[in-house]
Amino acid sequence: MELNVTRQEQAELERLILEHDRIAQRFTRPRQMIYLFVRRAGNRGVGAYVLLEALKTYSPNARPATVYRALDYLLRLGLVVKIDSQSKFFARSPHSSQRLCLFMVCSVCGSVHEFNDPWCEKKIETTVSAAGSLLDRKAIEISVLCENCQPASAGAS
Structure with a gap:
């Protein structure tokens, strides 16, 4: 069975393939599929x-190791991020893979939104550097109440 891919998804995959072939890394079919599944999860x-x-829908013999290797590859390239508080993977916004991102995680509904702010990025990098440390991850989770959950939470108080 072949995975249906939209024109926009195909264009994104072609861009990623060109980008990562240039740095001698193979964006294999299983990696592409895992990337699309994560992106489609929103x-x-x-x-x-x-x-x-x-993945088993398209490749019945797929094993957990296949998924974890693909995720490791996508994480190293900054194409996806793991939100530890939910043990879930999220696609990063295009062209933000090398930027420091804040991920706002709603503590009620679990939705996650990526936020980029050059001032926050610079401040965090400066603070980490001043402490004599190196930034290990370019993703920071922040627990929030999203716009949709604020009224429900406020009404419960």
């Missing part, structure tokens, strides 16, 4: 075993 994210089941 701000709800997706867990590794859900990804495995989706």
Whole structure:
């Protein structure tokens, strides 16, 4: 069974293939599929075993190691991020893979939104550097109440 890919998704895959072939890394078909599954999950994210089941639809012999290797590749390239508080993977916004991003995680509904701010990025990098440390991850989770959950939460108080 072949995965249906939209024109926009195909254009994004072609851009990524060109970009990563240039740095001698192979953006293989399983990696492409896992990337699309994560991207399609949107701000709800997706867990590794859900990804495995989706991959098995197209490749019945897929194993957990295939998914974890693909995720490791996508994480190293900054194309996806793991939100630890949810144990789920989220696609990064195009062209933000090398930027420091704040991920606002709603503590009620679990939705995740990526936020880029050059001032915050510079401030955090300066603070980390002043402490004699190096920034290990370019993703920071912040627990929030999203716009949709604020009224429900306020009404419960």
